[in-house]
Structures are given as C-alpha cells and as structure tokens.
Amino acid sequence: MVKPVIVEELVKKYRMKRGEVKALNGISFSVEKGEVFGIIGPDGAGKTSLFRILNTLLLADQGRATVNGYDTVGEYKKIRQCIGYMPGRFSLYQDLSVRENLEFFAAIFNADIQENYLLIKDIYTQIEPFRDRRAGQLSGGMKQKLALCCALIHQPEILFLDEPTTGVDAVSRKEFWEMLHRLKERGITILVSTSYMDEAGLCDRVALLQKGNILSIDTPEGIRGRFGKAVWAVRASEMFRLLNELKGDPSVESCYPFGQYHHVVLKAPLAGETDLRGIMDRERYAEAEVRPISPTIEDCFMALMKE
Amino acid sequence: MVITARDLTKRFGAFVAVDAISFEVRKGEIFGFLGANGAGKTTAMRMLCGLSLPSSGQATVAGYDVYRQTEQIKRSIGYMSQKFSLYEDLTVRENIRFYAGIYQLSDARIREKTAKLLQQLHMEEQEKSLVRSLPLGWKQKLAFAIAIVHDPAIVFLDEPTGGVDPMMRKEFWSTIYEASDRGITIFVTTHYMDEAEYCHRVSIMVDGRIEALDSPGRLMKRYAAGSMDDVFLQLARKASRTGA
Structure with missing residues (x-):
C-alpha cells in the first residue's frame, strides 16, 4: 500500500536581498496511513513551506515528494482532489456567511453537502446556530471550526492543517484536538503543524523541525525516552x-x-x-x-x- | 499596590462584559490574567490602561484613578503585544527613538537609553537594520525592552511569546524575571497555560467574573489538577457565554 505522504531530500530556498535563506534543508520522512503526524517547530522552521509544497502550491528547488502516491509536480491535479488543506492564516471568505462558505467549497470540489454531512456533523452542529453570520464576524474558535468543515466537505483522504491552534484559547484548542482524533478514527490521515511543544503528545508520531532541518522523528514517548x-x-x-x-x-x-x-x-x-x-x-x-x-x-x- | 480594582464593571447596553471584578497586583509581581475568548479580559485590560471608562466600581493603576487620571496612567505603563509592537519599516534605532520620543524622554536620555539597550540586547550591529529583517525572537526581546524604555511602573504583555523557538522563549522569560526583580510589575494575558505557570499569581476570568485567583501551585492543588491547563479547562468549561 502506498504511503499517504513521502518526502525525499526536499530543499526550498528563498532569494532575499541579502543572499539566500534555506527554508528546507534536504528533509526526508514519510507518513503512515491513518496516522496523526505532527510537524513541531517554531516560526521560521520551514513548516509552512513544507505544507505548501505538499499541497502543490509551491515548487521545491530539489528533492521530491508524493501525496497518496502522486507526484507533487507532475500530478498536482490528482493531489488537489484527495487532500483537505487548512492554511495557517484564515482563508475563508469573510463576507460570506457560514453556510455560504460551506456551499462554496462543496461546489468547487463538486461535492454534495448532504452526502458528506456525516463527516462534518459533529463540528458543523457547533457552528450551525450562527450559519447566517458572516465568517468575518466569528470568534477565533468558531472560524477554525468552519475552516475545518470546509476542508473536509469533499471527504479528503489526507488532511493538512498548518498551525490550526495558533491564537486559539485553551478550551477551543482541546476541543479541536478531540475533533482530530475522531477524524483519525474515520481513517483520515492527518498532517498537522504546531509551534506548541505540548501538542506533540497528542500526535502518533512527530518530526521536530528547526531551521529547515529535522532534529528527530519518532513517537513522543520515543523522543522523550532518548x-x-x-x-x-x-x-x-x-x-x-x-x-x-x-x-x-x-x-x-x-x-x-x-x-x-x-x-x-x-x-x-x-x-x-x-x-x-x-x-x-x-x-x-x-x-x-x-x-x-x-x-x-x-x-x-x-x-x-x-x- | 500597583493595581487595585474594586467591583470594576463595564456594561455595553444590557451586556455585562466585566462584572464587578476585584483584585490587587503588588509591585514587582508577575500577574497572569487568563480567560477564554469572550471572558472579558480585553475589556478589563482596556479599562486598566486608561483606554475605556468603567461603568461602575473603582480602580487605580500606578496610583492613578481610571476615571480621572487616564493620561497619567498612559504615561506610567508600558504595553507589548505579539500582534502589534514595533514598526517593521523602521530600523532598530529608529523604533527606540520613536517610542522614547512618544514617552517624552529628553534627547540626551534617549541617546543614553539607546546605547544601553543595544548593548544589553547584543544588537549593536543591527541598529541600522529594519525591524522586518530580524528573527521573531529578537523582535520580541526588542519589543519588550522598548515597552519599558520609559521605566514604567507596570508593563502589560498581551500574548507576548507565541511562535518563537523554546530557547528564545526561555530567554524572553528570563528577561521578564529580571524586570520583575528590578521592581517592574508585569501583567500578562495569554492563552497558553505553560506561560501562566511562570506567573507569581494568576486570575482566571469566566463570563466577566474572576472565578479564581492564586499562585499556579495553589490553584493546581485546589483543583486537584496536574497542570494549569487542567485548572483552566475545569473553570472555563463552566462558561455560559459562547465565544461566537
């Protein structure tokens, strides 16, 4: 069976006025099916560059990666069909309502909301009382739930969540992780990044990322044990x-x-x-x-x- | 006492955002001000900073009254937030000069402060760099140093250390301990309970009221919790206001 994510020697450089910045320094790892895999690292570690490459929004300078067996460069269209992506910055339409955002994302993926409702039911029922409110008027925790619904509405096999819990209060953060574990039980593979070290313990395996290098990959217990x-x-x-x-x-x-x-x-x-x-x-x-x-x-x- | 608040209340129409909170903060104390989104933290903090008039109750900050002496309060406090603190298009030196100027330090004092600050931060070589080009951890340390450039009685830190690497966070908290040791009072709001554990005392707001106030150690004992995260969840889950 093909692994949901395989990353081989990925390098990403950005050209700046004063020379080059290496965002990813030749990193390699793979994610198993049904796993919650955490990319743990501070701002500037390279987390977002990695996510954007895997989501076919950015080209790497060297190395290669596959998602669900598809090459991120040659087969990007196939990848876009089978992944859900929640970027770090809130990227829904602020002046559409909760309901309209969900309908919009379902429509562009050609997905039927009724057919896929079961997957988002737990989460959507929490924001349904506000379905006519504009997304821009929601609190951080509610925005995050709506973004997750929109990322799930086409039943993706792999979910990419880039710093979903940054700036969210402790109660919403806990609820969010509980939702992720329920999605995992439905067989969805989850790649999630965070700058908060205490969230590592909630992942099956983690990669510790610092300045474009992986310091260690293991289960949280394995890392602590070493x-x-x-x-x-x-x-x-x-x-x-x-x-x-x-x-x-x-x-x-x-x-x-x-x-x-x-x-x-x-x-x-x-x-x-x-x-x-x-x-x-x-x-x-x-x-x-x-x-x-x-x-x-x-x-x-x-x-x-x-x- | 650097802060005293007695039944401090703020209403917006029928909605009671801050509901008769009372507490005191001692000189040099690191005081954590916690609460879920919508609990009333920001409204309370705006009153303490002299930016919003209370509906009822009393409070003083650095000895000044929050109704009548808001200008004096603004001069006696420092403020730093993760979201807004420095001007990215100005250099390190220009940012120091700008903020010191706003607080009306004399030119001689600004020169002296700038030299001292650059040396303490080991940033002499970066003085002409745009703040935009600095790593996040350096920005935060610079922002904190600038927030106390006018030697305020108290500095308000609004979610100060999100996102930086653990080493930088530790350095940042060492700097805060140092400031507290020098007698500067630190008032911190944060969503992250590991930051709360650095505080001498913390208060937890739920639905506009202070539900708990004590040292993290005693709160953990009282709520039979293994961490401040557990204490917070036990209290915040009682909230009836939704954060929507």
Missing part, C-alpha cells in the same frame, strides 16, 4: 537569582525556566538531588524544592538544538 539524562525540577523563593546561580554553576550542564520550576540537567551522570540541595543550602535559598521529572518534548527540543 533524552538519556536525568532532569530535575527545582524551585525556591527567588527564582531569578536561582536561575543565574544554577546557570553559572560548574556542575550544571543546562538550566532553563519552565513555568513554576527551573529544569536542570547536571554534568556528572550520577549527580542528583543531594548536589542540587547542596548548592541551594550553601546560597541560602528559602523554600527550596528539588524533584526528579521525566523530560518534556521541550527539554528534548532544546537539547537537540544545542547539538
């Missing part, structure tokens, strides 16, 4: 002083602020809680707390960035 060093969560009453203290300590390999705690990795493999408590006692920190934690995807991403 971190290979103990991580300590540390806090005390003076967090800023503690951060600088630990960063400057010769026994510390890295120390980063992580919300309520700082995450610390020590140089010596056997060093641990006693050593950290030693530093904090010596420097008289009040309310010192040290505990071992398993590394997050963000810990892994930063360690890989440094390599």
Whole structure:
C-alpha cells in the first residue's frame, strides 16, 4: 500500500536581498496511513513551506515528494482532489456567511453537502446556530471550526492543517484536538503543524523541525525516552537569582525556566538531588524544592538544538 | 499596590462584559490574567490602561484613578503585544527613538537609553537594520525592552511569546524575571497555560467574573489538577457565554 505522504531530500530556498535563506534543508520522512503526524517547530522552521509544497502550491528547488502516491509536480491535479488543506492564516471568505462558505467549497470540489454531512456533523452542529453570520464576524474558535468543515466537505483522504491552534484559547484548542482524533478514527490521515511543544503528545508520531532541518522523528514517548539524562525540577523563593546561580554553576550542564520550576540537567551522570540541595543550602535559598521529572518534548527540543 | 480594582464593571447596553471584578497586583509581581475568548479580559485590560471608562466600581493603576487620571496612567505603563509592537519599516534605532520620543524622554536620555539597550540586547550591529529583517525572537526581546524604555511602573504583555523557538522563549522569560526583580510589575494575558505557570499569581476570568485567583501551585492543588491547563479547562468549561 502506498504511503499517504513521502518526502525525499526536499530543499526550498528563498532569494532575499541579502543572499539566500534555506527554508528546507534536504528533509526526508514519510507518513503512515491513518496516522496523526505532527510537524513541531517554531516560526521560521520551514513548516509552512513544507505544507505548501505538499499541497502543490509551491515548487521545491530539489528533492521530491508524493501525496497518496502522486507526484507533487507532475500530478498536482490528482493531489488537489484527495487532500483537505487548512492554511495557517484564515482563508475563508469573510463576507460570506457560514453556510455560504460551506456551499462554496462543496461546489468547487463538486461535492454534495448532504452526502458528506456525516463527516462534518459533529463540528458543523457547533457552528450551525450562527450559519447566517458572516465568517468575518466569528470568534477565533468558531472560524477554525468552519475552516475545518470546509476542508473536509469533499471527504479528503489526507488532511493538512498548518498551525490550526495558533491564537486559539485553551478550551477551543482541546476541543479541536478531540475533533482530530475522531477524524483519525474515520481513517483520515492527518498532517498537522504546531509551534506548541505540548501538542506533540497528542500526535502518533512527530518530526521536530528547526531551521529547515529535522532534529528527530519518532513517537513522543520515543523522543522523550532518548533524552538519556536525568532532569530535575527545582524551585525556591527567588527564582531569578536561582536561575543565574544554577546557570553559572560548574556542575550544571543546562538550566532553563519552565513555568513554576527551573529544569536542570547536571554534568556528572550520577549527580542528583543531594548536589542540587547542596548548592541551594550553601546560597541560602528559602523554600527550596528539588524533584526528579521525566523530560518534556521541550527539554528534548532544546537539547537537540544545542547539538 | 500597583493595581487595585474594586467591583470594576463595564456594561455595553444590557451586556455585562466585566462584572464587578476585584483584585490587587503588588509591585514587582508577575500577574497572569487568563480567560477564554469572550471572558472579558480585553475589556478589563482596556479599562486598566486608561483606554475605556468603567461603568461602575473603582480602580487605580500606578496610583492613578481610571476615571480621572487616564493620561497619567498612559504615561506610567508600558504595553507589548505579539500582534502589534514595533514598526517593521523602521530600523532598530529608529523604533527606540520613536517610542522614547512618544514617552517624552529628553534627547540626551534617549541617546543614553539607546546605547544601553543595544548593548544589553547584543544588537549593536543591527541598529541600522529594519525591524522586518530580524528573527521573531529578537523582535520580541526588542519589543519588550522598548515597552519599558520609559521605566514604567507596570508593563502589560498581551500574548507576548507565541511562535518563537523554546530557547528564545526561555530567554524572553528570563528577561521578564529580571524586570520583575528590578521592581517592574508585569501583567500578562495569554492563552497558553505553560506561560501562566511562570506567573507569581494568576486570575482566571469566566463570563466577566474572576472565578479564581492564586499562585499556579495553589490553584493546581485546589483543583486537584496536574497542570494549569487542567485548572483552566475545569473553570472555563463552566462558561455560559459562547465565544461566537
């Protein structure tokens, strides 16, 4: 069976006034059928260039890619029939109503709304009370649901979602991921990008992308499992002083602020809680707390960035 | 106290956007102001910035009254948002000069501040680059430095760090800790609960009211939650207003 997405040595460069910028630096990966595959990386990592190449909207400079077995250059028309694409920027018609947008996208794909309604029912019923409202007047969460309906109305086999959760509140974000998992159960393959590391755990497999290079591809557990060093969560009453203290300590390999705690990795493999408590006692920190934690995807991403 | 709000309320006709909120923010505190879309965060923040008059209730910001002293408030606060902060068509130096000028710093003070700021940010070589050409992480650090160029009592950060790489985000939060350490109060709104966990205290708004206010650690304990995300979802799902 052909894999839904195969990417081989893709290179994309942009010519700027001051030389060239490499958006994609010869990346390769493939996506399995029915998988939720995450492209995790910050702004400028190359996520949108990759999506646009796979969606046949942009030509690569080198390498090749296939979607559903079709070549992104030679067979672009066939690809456009079998994919759904939700771009990062809201791209529906702001001055058409909810209902009109859906009808418009169904019409250009020659799809019948009634016939395909089952696929979007869960999502569409949430925005149906506002079906006569112009799309431009919807909240971020509602716009996102409408965009997803429009991307699904022709029953695509593969769904491409470019940063669907950027700027969306935590409740809508959670609901959105629940919708994606229901679509996966219907057999749709999903390629989704995000700059939020905590969303990696919601994917079956992820590629960590940074400056056009893939740092790692694996299941979220696999990536975390390969971190290979103990991580300590540390806090005390003076967090800023503690951060600088630990960063400057010769026994510390890295120390980063992580919300309520700082995450610390020590140089010596056997060093641990006693050593950290030693530093904090010596420097008289009040309310010192040290505990071992398993590394997050963000810990892994930063360690890989440094390599 | 840098902010005191007592029963602060804003009505638009029959709709109560902000419904009698009361809270205080201490000097040097990093205060997270959370809420789902439509909960009333932006309306509340506009009142605190002196951009919108309350319907009832009291509030002071940096000691100034939100009804009568809005001009003084505007001079005493800094503001930075991910959506709008710097002029992309101006250079780094021009942006600093522009904002410092708006806040009426003297020419001598602007020269001194510019030199200091470029050095602290390690951006001496980029001073003549257009802001448009800078990486996003640098823009954010520059935007924050400019937002506090006039040494405000408090700086409002409206969803400050979306999209940058984790290393840059960590650096950004280190800068915020540093400012807080120097006594600058930080008022942050964000959708991202991992950012909320950097705050000393957070408030969570639901349907115009403050439903919870405490340190992230104590909130997680009270709601038996493993993360601020869980706390937020438990509270925000009670909302009856839809974000439509």
